[in-house]
Amino acid sequence: MTTFASGKEYWAHVDLEKVPNMKVAAPGPKSKAMHERCTTYFKGLSGQVKLFPVAFESGSGCVLRDVDGNEYIDFSSGIYVTTLGHCHPKVTEAIQKAAGTLQNAHDFTTPIKTQLVEKLAEILPGDLSGFQFYDSGTTAVEAGQRVLRAATGKHEMISCFYDYHGKTYGGVSLGHIRSTVYGPTRAPGFHMVPRPDTYRPMWTKADGTIDTDKYIEFYEEYLDKGTAGQVAGFVLEPIQGWGGSVMPPDDFFPKMRKLCDKHGILLMIDEVLTSMARTGKYLCMEHWDVVPDIVTLGKGFGNGFPVTCVAVREPYKESFESISASSSYGGNPMACAAALASIEVIEDENLNERSTHLGELALKRMAKMKAEHPIVGDVRAKGCLMGIELVKDKATKEPLEAAGAIVYRKAFAKGLAWIPAGHILRMSPPVVMEDEVLLKGLDMIDEAIGETEKELGM
Ligand SMILES: Cc1ncc(COP(=O)(O)O)c(C=O)c1O
Structure with a gap:
């Protein structure tokens, strides 16, 4: 110690x-x-x-x-999962206690589930106060999609290029299709639009910085001409994890919130990877003061125990009633104990602040790498979600595909x-580092x- x-x-x-x-x-x-x-x-x-x-x-x-x-x-935290480090003693103890008390009671009320939902209502921003629990990020994203449809009576969804939302048909339909090869890769009614990437902007202002308004204008045009007018929601990652720790410009999500409100479309944010201290907040969206209508939590939510969550704002709570929301493992006592203990550890050990600090430290160190290495094109970090983009040429930004695997293996061999x-x-160190x-x-x-x-x- x-x-x-x-x-x-x-x-x-x-x-x-x-x-x-x-x-x-x-x-x-x-x-x-x-x-x-x-x-x-x-x-x-x-x-x-x-x-x-x-x-x-x-x-x-x-x-x-x-x-x-x-x-x-x-x-790695496994794969962005063990945010509080491996086998955090308080999380381990909570799971062990629950495992010896009651392991499953379907979706009946239990003391630990009651404590967890009350805690979530307290820590999540705005009126995010309706919850259901699942056993993977993918099943949470699927349930979130059903809530979207139930709440709006509409069926179309829009996500962004290079998104990742899991490997069921619904998840794959929202994602970068080449990542998973099925028959028809996208279900009807799913659309993808370009996403603002500050390092590789598609539209820029006269000063060369990213022009978020142009993206929003394109989305408005697309809503009008590219969809059947039945759009239930945008489904977006706050920071693209699998896409390569891709950060949005700071004005993107506030502008998306306005766009969704203007068109009566819901904003579903997939925080499976980014939630629970990973980026220095409980929700990454708190960085931009935006409250999503529906949000999914996963990975670090149970610090390794398979527990995930769909959280919705007050007006959409009743939509859970019409989607047959329960599942075999969702909200079982061991899962709730892991999630509650993880939140308590974040609170007790000030781990949101810790994650922010580590991100700032990493950015400084990685800026030096960018200055010294001809192949380091861009470095980024928000809390303990970090990335380094390797390029052939800093001016053209052409990706240096061959280098990633070589660097990965070399550093792994060093320990x-x-x-x-x-x-x-991509780096996702535990926030307790x-x-x-x-x-x-x-x-x-x-x-x-x-x-x-x-x-x-x-
Ligand atoms: C943003 C996002 N959504 C959904 C998923 C799927 O989660 P799981 O692998 O727990 O099903 C992931 C997994 O990496 C993810 O990063």
Whole structure:
């Protein structure tokens, strides 16, 4: 234990003399053997695993341990999930207690669920006060879509290029279609429009900065001419996670709120990835003072326990009644205990502030990388949601696709567990990370980028 910025005893201390600790070159022999056994039967791996097939045994705070005894600094939080670090003692204790008390009572009222909904109504902005719980981000997005339809009596939905909202038909219909190959990739009534990306703007003002108004004008035109006039809602990520930590301009969501209000369309925001301290707020939308009509919460919501949520504003609460909202696991006592304990930890340990601080520190450090490395085109962070975009040429911004996987592997081999995404490097460290550990991880990325430049002759 060490003392944290708030002056409290801090559980997630990492001794940088000892971690990262690569006892054998990774993936080591035990990892390789176990991976081979497992993948004889377990199929369909993500790029994260395929590019670095290591077998993890345990995790504590900001450290992951593989079966060969190698210890890694964690810049992945699983996949944006364990925001409070691995096995936070308070979350673990709450789940253990619930597991020994009552594991499932369908959607009957329980004491822990009552506490959780009251807590959510207290911490979420505006009149977001109607809740239902699910077991994955995808099922929450599906339920959110049903609420959208029930609340408006309309069926069309609009999302943005490069969005990701899960892998069921409804989720895929809202997403970047090449990410998942099904038969017909998008259900009827789903539309996609360009999204303002400050690094790669489609429309700019005379001074070269992004012109958000042009996007909004295009959406108005599209509503009129590209849809059947039956649009229930826009469904948007606040920051695109899978798209590569893509930040919107600050005026985008306030303008979207106005656009939706003007046209009687609901604003559904998918905060599965961005909620619960990941960006330094409970909801990322709080950065722009915008209250969505419907919002999905996931990943860090239960800090690893599969629990997600659809939250709606007061006028839409009754719409849950007409969508057959309940599910087998949604809101079970263990899930509610994990979510409630996670919120309490965020409150008690001031983790929204901590996440904001880490994001600012990372931005400063990454700005240095941008200045020094010819292939670093852009760096971004909001709280502990971070990205580095690799380009062939800073002027043309042409993506350097080949480099992402190389940098990922090199840094992983040094002892940094993280997330690949083509030419955009993505980082989601636990928000409980100490400054020195964050900086150490960024140093490892910096080194890996330098080595990659040499290898590619850049
Ligand atoms: C914005 C967003 N929505 C939905 C999902 C799907 O969540 P899950 O994988 O828990 O089904 C994800 C997963 O990455 C996501 O990032």
